[in-house]
Amino acid sequence: MSEATPILHMLAPQKHMSPFDVNMAADAGYKVIVPYINVELNEVAGLIQDAIFSRPPNYGVRTGFFMGGKDAILALDMIEAAKKAMVPPFECSVFADPAGSFTTAAAMVACVEKVLKDKFNTGWKGVKVAVFGATGVVGFASSIISALEGADVRLVAHRGVDRVIKSAKVSKERFGVDLEAVAGETPEQKADIIANADVIFAAAAAGVQVVSGEHKKLAKHLKVIADVNAVPPAGVEGMELFMNGDKLPGCDALGVGPLAIGDIKYKCESGLFKQMLTSDKPLALDFRHAYAKAKELVGI
Incomplete structure (x- = not known):
């Protein structure tokens, strides 16, 4: 591995780069970190080539790009644009984690999988998953990861099913998974979804409760609920922050609570930054690599 100074270029399609991600990169070992804001997809190739041609090929493994933002598909498109811009042997590593969604989703799926294996002796195949907050980046990424593992995933729509149908269509086109878009706008629709789920991912906006005590009474088949919301009220009534396979009241x-998930998410993102820093070849990391790292961290 080259001893060149480790440099990370962080691309944000919006007006700010996440301070969380900047701190994570610094603590992982990057010595020079440069954020770029309002970056458009068609600008990625030029930035990549500007970076790789400024250093000898053996410095490539010490040059990294991070794709942030709040759009999972755009971040993946940026990764693809970056890969196409490489001119071997002039290459560098790239890592996408928009809004921390890939590492958060990977952590949530891995934590639930650990509980399923330890408490129910089962994996994801055929498990019925309901995703609340399905149009958000964490909900979207967790639905893809679990579906790729064999789960039957339902994307729950709170305000019109059209956006969720679009997410399901994109998921089929990009990843070959079949996700079912379902309306969950009325109390009756929501009750039916919860009553038939084996697993629930509560990934709605912070401070929004999606599963109440009354809902839990209807959940006759439910094995595990995971909640990524650490802002009161909890996304799942009765969920405690550090729950990790503990019985929910009612x-x-x-x-599986938000700080149990958050601990794995933090270690996962840090671990992927360190993986780029210690690799002897350029890497391209996305939600699939985040999930592999999260499984390793939970001991699967």
């Missing part, structure tokens, strides 16, 4: 399901 039902038989087991809970």
Whole structure:
């Protein structure tokens, strides 16, 4: 591995680069970190080539690009644009984690999978998953990861099913997974979804409760609920921050709380930055690599 100074270029399609991600990169070991804002997809190739041609090929492994933002598909498109811009042997590493969604989703799926294996002796194949907050980046990424593992995933729409249908269509086109878009706008629709789920991912906006005590009483098949919301009120009534396979009050399901997920998310993102820094070849990391790292961290 080259001893050149590790440099990370961080691309944000919006007006700010996340301070969380900047701190994570610095603590992982990057010595020079440069944020770029309002970056458009068609600008990625030029930035990549400007970076790789400024250093000898053996410095490539010490040059990294991070794709941030709040759009999972755009971040993946940026990764693809970056890969196409490489001119071997002039290459560098790239890592996409928009709004921390890939590492958060990977952590949530891995934590739930650990509970399923330890408490129910099962994996994802055929498990019925309901995703609340499905149009958000964490909900979207967790639905893809679990579906690729064999789960039957339903994307729950709170305000019109059209956006969720679009997410399902994109998921089929990009990743070959079949996700079912379902309306969850009325109390009756929501109750039916919860009553038939084996696993629930609560990935709605912070401070929004999606599963109440009354809902939990209806959950006759429910094995595990995971909640990424650490802002009161909890996304799942009765969920405690550090729950990790503990029984939820008011039902038989087991809970995985936001700080149990957050601990793995933090270690996952840090681990992927360190993976780029220690690799002897350029890497391209996305939600699939985040999930592999999260599984390693939870001991699967």
